Amino acid sequence: MGPVPDRRATFQRARRPGEIEARQTAILNTARGMLLDRPVADISLRELATEVGLAKSNVLGYFESREAIFLELLNTEWQSWLDDLDTLLPKPLPGDGRPRTKESALATIVADSLVARPMLCELLSAMAAVLERNISLEFAREFKRKASANNDRLAAAVAARLPHLPQATPHEFAGAVIVLVAGMWPFANPTDTVATVSREMGFPPPKEKFAVGLRGGLAAHLIGMAVRDAATEGD
Structure with missing residues (x-):
């Protein structure tokens, strides 16, 4: 049997813009595929390079770090979610005349749309x-600009459905969405040991707990802010 061919030998250094974009797309698609069955923390740059068929040093020729790859992927997934959310949120929102039903409906739709996107x-x-721990100042500036634009898009979608809210409140809610997801998601993905103990103690499945908690948390935030704003206007 002859030597096993090295997949990396088939990749030559991309020099034209179209070739560079194709390499970057291949790297991002590989990272996306690896995230389907493991968390970010378990994916090394070396493993990613092997999967895409490039040397580690070659990957760094297209992205400055492992972290930059996943932040670029985050922005792509974030924008895709916002595109979908704009079609999921009806205009006007359903309401039955009871106080704050529109806020509750919006929070539930936002939460459920996030539950459906575990990669995001x-x-x-x-x-x-x-x-955000291993990126250059230049990359950080560009990424935070994109993240801010994504938050602005979510705030604009909320404001369009709840026009009675003060201008700052939809932006405040958009920030709360990120904080709640970031804080709750790790608990939805425990180690096998912790998952076993949770089952023994009769706790609900972690993913189910995440979905219920996110719906309740986002509704509580949005309704609470709406009540606060109404009280402020009445002063």
């Missing part, structure tokens, strides 16, 4: 704690 939740949970 995983990347958001790793954003501040892991992924």
Whole structure:
């Protein structure tokens, strides 16, 4: 039997813009595929390079770090979610005349749309704690600009459905969405040992607990802010 061919030998250094974009897309698609069965923290740059068929040093020719790869993927997933959310949120929102039913309906739709996107939740949970730790100042500026634009899009979608809210409140809610997902998602993905103990103690399945908690948490935030704003206006 002859030597096993090295897949990396088939990749030559991309020089034209189209070739560079194709390499970057291949790297991002590989990272996306690896995230289907493991968390970000368990994916090394070496493993990613092997999967895509490039040497580790070659991957760093297209992205400055492992973290930059996953932040770029995060932005892509974030924008895709916002595109879908704009079609999921009806205009006007359903309401039965009871106080704050529209806020509750919007929070539930936002929460359920996030539950349906575990990859986005995983990347958001790793954003501040892991992924923003090994990037250059230039990349950080560009990523935070994109993240801010994504938050602005969510705030604009909320404001369009709840026009009675003060201008700052939808932006406040958009920030709360990220904080709640980032804080709750790790608990939805416990180790096998912790999952076993949770079952023994009769706790609900972690993913189910995440979904219920996110719905309740987002509704509580949005309704609470709406009540606060109404009280402020009445002063």
